[in-house]
Amino acid sequence: MLINHPLLGPRDAQEFTYLGDASLLNRPDGMAGGAAQAFHDYLYLRDNPTGEHRELWYHEQGDRSWLIVTRNVSTHEILKVELASDVALSQGAKP
Amino acid sequence: MKYSAARILWEGLTGHKGWKPVWRDPAPRPHYDIVIIGGGGHGLATAHYLAKVYGQRKIAVLEKGWIGGGNVGRNTTIIRSNYLLDGNEPFYEFSLKLWEGLEQDLNYNAMVSQRGIMNLIHSDAQRDAFRRRGNAMILNGADAELLTTEQVRNEAPFLNFENARFPIKGALMQRRGGTVRHDAVAWGFARSADSHGVDIIQNCEVTGFKIENGRVKGVETSRGFIGAGKVGVAVAGNSSKVMAMAGMRLPIESHVLQAFVSEGLKPIIPGVITFGAGHFYVSQSDKGGLVFGGDIDGYNSYAQRGNSPVVEDVAEGGMALMPIIGRARLLRMWGGIMDMSMDGSPFIDRTHIEGLYFNGGWSYGGFKATPASGHAFAHLLATDTPHDTAKAYRLDRFQSGAMIDEKGAGAQPNLH
Numbered sequence: 001m002l003i004n005h006p007l008l009g010p011r012d013a014q015e016f017t018y019l020g021d022a023s024l025l026n027r028p029d030g031m032a033g034g035a036a037q038a039f040h041d042y043l044y045l046r047d048n049p050t051g052e053h054r055e056l057w058y059h060e061q062g063d064r065s066w067l068i069v070t071r072n073v074s075t076h077e078i079l080k081v082e083l084a085s086d087v088a089l090s091q092g093a094k095p
Numbered sequence: 096m097k098y099s100a101a102r103i104l105w106e107g108l109t110g111h112k113g114w115k116p117v118w119r120d121p122a123p124r125p126h127y128d129i130v131i132i133g134g135g136g137h138g139l140a141t142a143h144y145l146a147k148v149y150g151q152r153k154i155a156v157l158e159k160g161w162i163g164g165g166n167v168g169r170n171t172t173i174i175r176s177n178y179l180l181d182g183n184e185p186f187y188e189f190s191l192k193l194w195e196g197l198e199q200d201l202n203y204n205a206m207v208s209q210r211g212i213m214n215l216i217h218s219d220a221q222r223d224a225f226r227r228r229g230n231a232m233i234l235n236g237a238d239a240e241l242l243t244t245e246q247v248r249n250e251a252p253f254l255n256f257e258n259a260r261f262p263i264k265g266a267l268m269q270r271r272g273g274t275v276r277h278d279a280v281a282w283g284f285a286r287s288a289d290s291h292g293v294d295i296i297q298n299c300e301v302t303g304f305k306i307e308n309g310r311v312k313g314v315e316t317s318r319g320f321i322g323a324g325k326v327g328v329a330v331a332g333n334s335s336k337v338m339a340m341a342g343m344r345l346p347i348e349s350h351v352l353q354a355f356v357s358e359g360l361k362p363i364i365p366g367v368i369t370f371g372a373g374h375f376y377v378s379q380s381d382k383g384g385l386v387f388g389g390d391i392d393g394y395n396s397y398a399q400r401g402n403s404p405v406v407e408d409v410a411e412g413g414m415a416l417m418p419i420i421g422r423a424r425l426l427r428m429w430g431g432i433m434d435m436s437m438d439g440s441p442f443i444d445r446t447h448i449e450g451l452y453f454n455g456g457w458s459y460g461g462f463k464a465t466p467a468s469g470h471a472f473a474h475l476l477a478t479d480t481p482h483d484t485a486k487a488y489r490l491d492r493f494q495s496g497a498m499i500d501e502k503g504a505g506a507q508p509n510l511h
């Protein structure tokens with residue numbers, strides 16, 4: 001698989017390590033009520049869908065950036081690649 | 096129809112005209128006491144034990160394709176009980192004991208071959224870890240032996256003992272481990288279940304559950320609605336997809352694992368050999384093909400095929416361990432989708448929905464578990480209590496802190 005890195009262009013997927021579902025960006029609030037349950041769900045449960053999947057890849061053998069790759073897990077086709085930091089900022093994270 | 100040597104002789108003399116289809120092809124009935132979703136090894140074994148051991152009647156197995164078309168027909172056929180942790184080892188040893196009596200139980204030749212499995216040791220630390228594992232196995236009634244380099248050389252002289260980086264320093268041997276003909280396992284369980292009255296319904300995809308007031312009433316399928324008192328799900332790589340139809344999210348990711356087989360060769364490999372310093376394991380099938388594989392590709396997949404970097408990695412592992420493999424030509428390669436769980440261990444449990452039971456999370460090691468998984472799942476379905484050897488396989492173990500993490504890798508499925 002080739003991952004079209006937003007800054008570096010197409011890179012071999014072998015340069016990356018894989019973390020999993022991009023929902024891992026949405027870390028729950030540890031101080032909120034029901035945090036134990038929220039962290040259990042965050043850490044251990046997955047949607048694990050067929051078809052389109054947004055997932056976190058880390059460019060370990062490259063520029064060390066985290067990417068969000070949208071990939072069709074039924075065909076391995078890569079549909080979209082974004083910098084995870086851009087996505088986090090657009091979701092209201094503080095830089 | 097019972098199989099026997101006399102029967103084969105008779106059929107040979109009379110033109111083989113007396114063999115009949117081994118299971119029926121019934122149309123689904125409107126209602127069953129127990130419906131099993133998934134006609135893989137685990138689903139079929141569950142039906143067999145439900146009918147034969149737990150005396151249940153009116154059982155159906157629903158399979159979306161054909162039985163044996165999933166992972167039970169795609170794996171590398173290794174059976175063993177060389178686990179470390181208390182939650183696992185008694186279960187896998189129970190499974191190995193069931194394998195040892197399986198062919199008599201089923202009256203079917205599954206070609207159970209206890210040719211031994213050798214996990215190679217390449218460092219002192221690894222020897223310590225394997226000695227500990229071997230002791231855990233022995234404590235649970237399994238067999239284990241620590242072999243010296245010379246003993247390994249006697250077993251497999253063709254290995255590369257002088258590899259400068261990963262010299263072979265011995266092995267953990269389980270002589271009762273080995274291989275089983277995977278297709279025959281599916282067929283043998285299917286034949287036995289069918290002969291005990293189980294309806295095996297193929298080309299019947301479950302597309303939804305009927306759940307009323309927290310209780311399951313039946314399943315929607317591509318062949319219409321089928322009512323059920325209880326529903327057991329055993330769909331391996333499709334676990335998340337099927338349980339999502341009941342509104343559940345699971346501690347599971349689906350990943351692809353590849354396997355490879357060479358052209359047929361004269362017997363060279365005595366048993367199963369696993370490389371302790373890279374991702375490579377190998378055995379030789381009865382037809383002579385070298386059957387080998389390595390690690391999962393490492394990303395979510397439902398594609399039933401992997402990518403070339405893993406092919407290269409497996410080939411490199413093979414060449415490092417046994418350079419003679421470079422002379423063999425590759426015949427076929429394929430992939431299967433596995434239900435990788437968050438601690439690498441499986442689930443056999445009830446769900447919060449009454450009458451709905453789940454069996455899954457087998458990761459890359461569920462073939463060896465097939466008889467015990469079927470037995471334990473049947474026990475749970477029939478008695479509503481977990482089987483003694485499967486008590487740890489709870490769905491809520493991440494909440495209670497009772498994970499069964501053999502590798503100590505944490506909640507990262509691609510590291511198990």
Ligand SMILES: Cc1cc2nc3c(=O)[nH]c(=O)nc-3n(C[C@H](O)[C@H](O)[C@H](O)COP(=O)(O)OP(=O)(O)OC[C@H]3O[C@@H](n4cnc5c(N)ncnc54)[C@H](O)[C@@H]3O)c2cc1C
Nearest residue numbers: 133135136137159165166167170171173301431461462463
């Ligand atoms: C390449 C490879 C090598 C492996 N090697 C080994 C090994 O050496 N040793 C070992 O112990 N394990 C091994 N495994 C793991 C083992 O094969 C699996 O853990 C095990 O087979 C899973 O259980 P099963 O046989 O019931 O699965 P399957 O045979 O996959 O059965 C599940 C069935 O459910 C059906 N299904 C899915 N969704 C639906 C639906 N909606 N409705 C109806 N039916 C449905 C599927 O069609 C399928 O037939 C390997 C796996 C792979 C892929």
